[in-house]
Amino acid sequence: MAIWVDADACPKVIKEILFRAAERTSVMVTLVANRLLYTPPSPYISALQVVDGFDVADSEILRRMEVGDLVITGDIPLAAEVIAKGGHALDPRGELHSADTIQARLTMRDFMETLRASGVETGGPSAMTQRDRQLFAKHLDHYLLNLAKLNQKAE
Template sequence: MIWVDADACPVVIKEVLYRAAERTQTVVTFVANQSLRVPSSEYLRTLRVAAGFDVADNEIVKRVGPGELVITSDIPLAAEVLEKGGEALNPRGERYSRETIKQRLVMRDFMETLRSSGIPSGGPAALSQKDRQLFANELDKWFRAG
């Protein structure tokens, strides 16, 4: 089972997931606080949650089980998924791990502090073809390991 933090998931990554769900016959659930359109498939589902801060994240954490994969760029969500025995992968192909998640949380908090102090930190670079390929490769590794 794969859960997707769909509000901020890039379209190109969703398309990779659509194809992977069909190819591997794996259920992929897209969780968002808005209506989503996904291709008609017995393997693709949507779950609409109420609008609000972290509502989709909290729903994913509540439902994710050990060994299931969550696609998210939200580091605190990834940390909670890892605590529950799930796995987490961001849309750029970075697999979050128990060994590195604390460091990622510290860096996220540091950057948040800089931004709130008025120091411009810029945002993430646009998703590249290399990022998309890294994502697809890591997703395939997860399928093979399962």
């Protein structure tokens, strides 16, 4: 199992949490972006630079991910595709998407996009809070704990 990060818009603090988790658990974390990213030297952390273009990083993540992998993304359509492919999707703000919740999130995203296209000011996302970081870390730890249990059963 691996962790894939839609890294172009992923906050630095979330990347740092992921880097520490990779070292602690020996789980591979790959940042995918259309620009060169810094990663600390580690056999468990890598960065993959893709060409610039609409949804190129998303397509690369979907091409490389496998069933059971975790994808860190704030992109709702990507999260929906990850879930459809058998993966797990975690928003950097700590929202764990599921097959039960992703359709409602897609509908809300489309509605907000329609409002913006018609000229309605919807505002941007709020600043990331300590609670967001804690919720992200909680869901990440839960995923990694379940992964460790699966590995123990396989041995």
